[in-house]
Every structure is written in structure tokens, then in C-alpha cells.
Amino acid sequence: MPLPKTERVYTYEDYLNWPEEQRIEIINGKVYLMTPPSTMHQRVLREIFTSFSVYLKGKQCEVFSAPFGVRFPLGSEKSDREIKTVVEPDIVVICDKSKLDDNGCKGAPDLIVEITSPSTARRDRVEKFNLYEKNGVKEYWIIEPEGKIVSVFTLQENSRYGRPELYTEEDKAKVSIFEDLVINLKDVFNP
Secondary structure, eight states, rough: OSSSSSSSOOOOHHHSSSSSSSSSETTTTTTEEOOOHHHHHHHHHHHHHHHHHHHHSSOOOOESSSSSEEEEEOOSSSSSOOOOEEOOOOOEEEOOGGEEEEEEEESOOOOOEEEEOTHHHHHHIIHHHHHHHHHOOOOEEEEETTTTTTEEBBBBBTTOOSOOOEEEETTTETTSSSTOOOHHHHHHHHE
């Protein structure tokens, strides 16, 4: 949910100075409060994260789970603190280690997973979809725990997401950025 309307534009500096007990995201200078996740959300997160973590052990890429800040600079900022977009996706996979620093990731991860809740579904499907596409995130998963549906968007040659691959709890989802990673969704939705 966004904070009360104000003319103020928020930055990464505000994010760093925000009270720790209240998680936020900033998208294009607008602050969104993050509500605590449900038990179902956390179970799905655990199972997906474990699948990536086991697969990536000893490999070039790394997986991180929220809270983990991802900053999307425009390029015109004089310092990191002026960046106007910082999000905390549920899961990110990063293969370019130069994007990692002590504060998280600066630039587009290779893969992002968002697990929707009633309060975040619109932001995940519209604002974050557009944000991730614009910034070149190669693969974007939207997981809907209530309906047990996974939508996987893959960046095409025209730098746009194509039609999603849709999966249900009966399917095995192919991770396109890796040749041999398939995740059994029955295990994800019924841990």
C-alpha cells in the first residue's frame, strides 16, 4: 500500500534510513509499505528458494531471498543514495557478481520471483512487471499461492516479455536461464 499522497520523491537514502521494523519499497520515488507475508507465502518462498539454492551450489550464479534490496539506477544519479527505485523481490538470482555489494544488488538480476498476496498482486503484475521488463530482467516469475498458478515471463530479443508460460501445481516449471533446472510445483504448493 502506498503512503499518503505527498509531493515528495523518495530515494535510496530514505530507504536506508527507514525504521527497520517497517519494510518498504520505493518505485519511481513513491514509497510502498510491505505487509508481513502469510504462512502460505513463506512456505512457497522456502520451497522455491531451496530448489534454486541446491541447484546453484558451486555454480557462478547466486540466489537471495527477501529482505534483499535491488536498486535500479536511471544512470543520471550522482550517487547510489539518489536512486529512486529499490525493491525487495521475494527471490532473485544474480549471475553477474559485479552487481553485488554489501547493500544488495545494483542493476537487473537475471531472474526475479514475486509471490503475490492480495495487497501486492496489482503491483507485482503491473508496476513491477513493467519495471523488470524495462530494466532487462531476463526471467520474471509471478507465483499466485491461492490459485496455485505460476506465470513465467522471459525477455525476448525485442527487450519485451513475451506471452507467459503458465503452470499449475500439477506441472514442472522449466527455468529458462538454466538448461537443466526444472522445479516440480507439486512440491512447491504442497510442501
